[in-house]
Amino acid sequence: MTLRAAIFDLDGTLLDTIEDLTDSMNAALSALGYPVRTVAECRNLVGDGLATYILRALPEKARHDEAAFTRLGELMRAEYRVRQAVKTKPYPGVAAMLGSLTAKGIPHAVLSNKPHPATVEVVARFFPGHPFRIVQGARDGGPVKPDPSGALEIARQLDIPPAEILYLGDTNTDMKTARAAGMFAVGALWGFRTRDELLANGAQALAARPADIPTYFQVSP
DSSP: OOOOEEEEOSBTTTEEOHHHHHHHHHHHHHHTTOOOOOHHHHHHHOSSOHHHHHHHHSOGGGTTOHHHHHHHHHHHHHHHHHHTTTSOEEOTTHHHHHHHHHHHTOOEEEEEEEEHHHHHHHHHHHSTTOOOSEEEEEOTTSOOTTSTHHHHHHHHHHTOOGGGEEEEESSHHHHHHHHHHTOEEEEETTSSSOHHHHHHTTOSEEESSGGGGGGGOOOOO
């Protein structure tokens, strides 16, 4: 197998965002008088896009209340705009991994279910000047992971067959996306979910640390 490019999930893979996501949601839930969520709970609520996170965070009795969903979404988005870089930070070793891939000439991209403007903003903030070929988040009305459309579009833009692309992510959603796109699915063990979840959803390999990723790419002399 020859791998020539990489696609990375963002939250839970490149960036540890869970505390800011939790704090933002809890501020919004509290404003509406709903019970707050723990960090551990939020690790399992995120990953499938902001709308799904909002729905899952609502108390079960309110999940069919369209007005409650809309209001919580408005508040959550407002809170996250001011909190998205308070506690968020790159995982240890991520910067070195990205630098190694760049030195090897391996093109790499970001594909997130975070809204596209926020994806672009946080990538620019935490990886200033880094030469990602493509940074792509969720767009209004467009498909989100595990739909493989975004991953396949990145492959087309890179002009590299999907089978020659390593896809790194930390959730079942990421593994499903990679497998549906025909990419090499690698599970990040430092992220939000468990080894068992990653393997059960199609991970073809597991990475214990970011430094494992460059070893998948052999550069011709």
